[in-house]
Amino acid sequence: MSGVLRWLLRRLLSAALVVAGAATVAFAGMALTPGDPVRTLLGTSPATPEVVAEVRADLGYDQPLAVRYARFIGRLCTGDLGDSYQLQEPVGQVLAEQLGPTLELALAGFTLGLAGALLLAVSTAGRRRLPVRAASLFELTTVSAPGFWTGVLLLGLFSFQLRFFPAAGDTGAASLVLPAVTMALSIVGTFSQVLRNAMERALDQPFVLSARARGTGELALRVRHVLRHGLLPLTTLSGWTIGALLSGTVVIETVFSRPGLGRVLAAAITSRDLPVVTGVVVIAAAAFSLLNILVDVVYRIIDPRLRSTLP
Helix, strand or coil, X not given: CHHHHHHHHHHHHHHXXXXXXXXXXXXXXXXXXXXXXXXXXXXXXXXXXXXXXXXXXXXXXXXXXXXXXXXXXXXXXXXCCXXXXXXXXXXXXXXXXXXXXXXXXXXXXXXXXXXXHHHHHHHHCCCCHHHHHHHHHHHHHHHHXXXXXXXXXXXXXXXXXXXXXXXXXXXXXXHHHHHHHHHHHHXXXXXXHHHHHHHHHHHCCHHHHHHHXXXXXXXXXHHHHHHHHHHHXXXXXXXXXXXXXXXXXXXXXXXXXCCCHHHHHHHHHHHCCHHHHHHHHHHHHHHHHHHHHHHHHHHHHHCHHHHHHCC
């Protein structure tokens, strides 16, 4: 148990360093962006030099960059993400309100994409050329198509013409269908290719011949034996994909006019709302780091031989 705890503590420490590094990069990127952030925050409204100086002092922009960074890291270590410059609300509250719709969309799209990839890979791995070529063409199309283009096509067909689903907003399960399908199509091709290649390698192993000699059916052989050997590379890809979906939903949320972290991040970058930008970056980095730890745990569940690598 002590070895497992030491391993977990090391991974959590690495995750904390990753989060701090990502936050530092976000801070530097916003600080080095050309232009006066205070003027950007004030917008086109007229402001006297005294008002500008007062706002600059309130936000800490009158301090040297090193002092601002030290204060930023100090607040971050205490869990304080600050207040949004534009919304005048705590960043934690702003992100908490938007995290739910983003999680809902990301998990729905990931689940649909994974289910489609499993169906494609299991049904085509090791099969004749025609089914594999058809599946490969579909995979290439879905991987190559930009998400916004796919979303616009689905909107035009299923919302504006057939009127099956709402065109915008977050009004229930029906409004989630098209955004989730759009997101699923962007990952199903990659997942299917990776899983099918791994399954085809597993189908050439001696245990497959032994299982067939024992009378195991083809479907049972693929699902119970071969699929397990193909899950390791897919697990690695899944961990990265979920993190990317959480932090990269801005296009889908914009096309379908859904609330979420993506739209908040886009608006914050435009208005140089540093606390909100760094808050989203911290959440994304923490999600990637924790998912990597989860992936390592799942590895050892799938393949018991890896359990001996724990300290």
